[in-house]
Amino acid sequence: MSEGDKNNKQKYHHGNLQNSLVTAATKMIEAEGIENLSLRKLAISVGVSRTAAYHHFTDKNDLLCAVAAQGFIAWKAIEEQVFNDTTLTNEQQYRQFFLNYIQFAAENPSLYDLMFGRTIWKEASSTQTLRDAAYPSFQYQVEMTKTWQAQGLLPKSENTLRLAQVTWGTMHGIARLLIDGIYADSNNIDEMCECALNLFLAQKSTATS
Template sequence: MKKPNNTYHHGDLRASLLREAAALLRDSGIDGLSLRRLSERVGVSRTALYHHFSDKHALLCALAADGFAQLDALMQPLSPASNAPPAERYTAFAKQYLDYATKNPSLYGLMFGHTLWRDKLADDSLKQIAYESFRHHLAAVKRWQEAGILPKEQDSLRLTQVTWGTLHGLAQLVIDGVYADSTHLEDICQCVGQLFCGMRTAKPQ
């Protein structure tokens, strides 16, 4: 066991705890992740750890929230500042989304799984960032509908649910081993981009 390390600043310690907790989650799953193991792995006292996470549930919510923050950063290819064609931008987004999900299957499962959502156990911070991420996708869909890139006649919310649900379903199929041949992902992502954006010719706004 490492000796407690009191040289961390609080902000640095929280980032370190989340990074090591994500590694524990990846290696041992939710059941193998505990505050005791985390404090030993990072080399800090329980008191220092409890300053950031009151219990395991708080840690899991923080981990999921951090995952959504990373996922939200992938929305950049959908930004109106990009000059790339819409289908190309959405294809790039799809690639990054699937790459993130399939390289972080345990974290991705925590972010979207029943552990935190089925019994309404997600805390306010997690719900806020998860919904904010969805709103960013919704805003992009609305912009592209207005530009004629996506069908204007479709309800924006439902269209966002369909596009996000498609990516989530593809990611889960890869994670579960149904789509075991990852060499097909390039073509799948291009198909997604063409399906949602390739039928329209208007320039993005």
């Protein structure tokens, strides 16, 4: 074969299968939903045979965990961007964080579903890699809650961990209602967030006492 063929001809070794699979899987999941992702279709879309993926992931769950881990990394970048923005007041920062969270979920529903859904978390099926990527986010949430309490945005009287669970629960709940199309739709994201923030931030006056 001629040298020029190298560009057209498929190499026997893909070269970057692992990453390609994660990327392609992310797209496919966002396009067709988690439950419609099949390793076979995925393999074909990447131009590789059915079982090639098994040389990079122990099984489907492992791949899904990798996709989710990638999602957490992306989410963390957004998170940090808000907290490094010094032009915002404390309250603006909190509001922005809340809005970003819901927006992230609304814009990447299937990815969010994967990241925070039972598919990969139930029955200890989460990978170590995933946990390493995800736990810092949880941790962050608690730390920030402590800060917000100190700033008087959230009630100081509440146990920090519980408060973090509840406030995150609210974001998570709203996100899920949106994603699952239950009882809420994306037309009202802003209003819903505003309402939730009003509930939480109204504590300010009594909390700083």
